[in-house]
Amino acid sequence: xxxxxxxxxxxxxxxxxxxxxxxxxxxxxxxxxxxxxxxxxxxxxxxxxxxxxxxxxxxxxxxxxxxxxxxxxxxxxxxxxxxxxxxxxxxxxxxxxxxxxxxxxxxxxxxxxxxxxxxxxxxxxxxxxxxxxxxxxxxxxxxxxxxxxxxxxxxxxxxxxxxxxxxxxxxxxxxxxxxxxxxxxxxxxxxxxxxxxxxxxxxxxxxxxxxxxxxxxxxxxxxxxxxxxxxxxxxxxxxxxxxxxxxxx
Numbered sequence: 003x004x005x006x007x008x009x010x011x012x013x014x015x016x017x018x019x020x021x022x023x024x025x026x027x028x029x030x031x032x033x034x035x036x037x038x039x040x041x042x043x044x045x046x047x048x049x050x051x052x053x054x055x056x057x058x059x060x061x062x063x064x065x066x067x068x069x070x071x072x073x074x075x076x077x078x079x080x081x082x083x084x085x086x087x088x089x090x091x092x093x094x095x096x097x098x099x100x101x102x103x104x105x106x107x108x109x110x111x112x113x114x115x116x117x118x119x120x121x122x123x124x125x126x127x128x129x130x131x132x133x134x135x136x137x138x139x140x141x142x143x144x145x146x147x148x149x150x151x152x153x154x155x156x157x158x159x160x161x162x163x164x165x166x167x168x169x170x171x172x173x174x175x176x177x178x179x180x181x182x183x184x185x186x187x188x189x190x191x192x193x194x195x196x197x198x199x200x201x202x203x204x205x206x207x208x209x210x211x212x213x214x215x216x217x218x219x220x221x222x223x224x225x226x227x228x229x230x231x232x233x234x235x236x237x238x239x240x241x242x243x244x245x246x247x248x249x250x251x
Contacts, residue, residue: 031212142199161187
């Protein structure tokens, strides 16, 4: 059941449910796309920005240009729209990930916890196309799901003080990529050379909520080559965008 939650006098949150679920994320994604387009076209005066999460969308507005009731009335058709009646592009990414050597420091432990082998863990992780549920924690950090049941492990008992940038990790049914070096308590399986955030881009975050991501295993040598090419500007991160379609599932 949809709920409207006030966030001060210049924002409100439209909540579609209380779970991490692809169907809820799809409703958030489509509403976000519709309101982003309305904001760009100026068709809804006072609408400033939207912030998507796993299960909700926060709408920010200028109270000097519009009222909460007026804005809600304008966007109500988008809130209640049938998923099948709207269209929002879905982008599919194929991101390289190196699972070899020290790129996956927790692979052996994850395999032990899952009662299987390193190779099986890699196969499970690369064998799923993940939904980007939302961005958060760090600029460009994508929370993606859902991992295979064998990989749905709790966070590490002892978080690391430093997780290298590009680390591909899993925890609690989700997988993610650390765009920056930071503390972290997820299990590290691989390293991805593709930069996920660049403030110089028109859209700084490479991935967006609603995108689909599949990891492609590469060797250490290939990881080093891609890392150098991307860092040197010889390779565009969008090279790894496989395709984008209107309503592809």
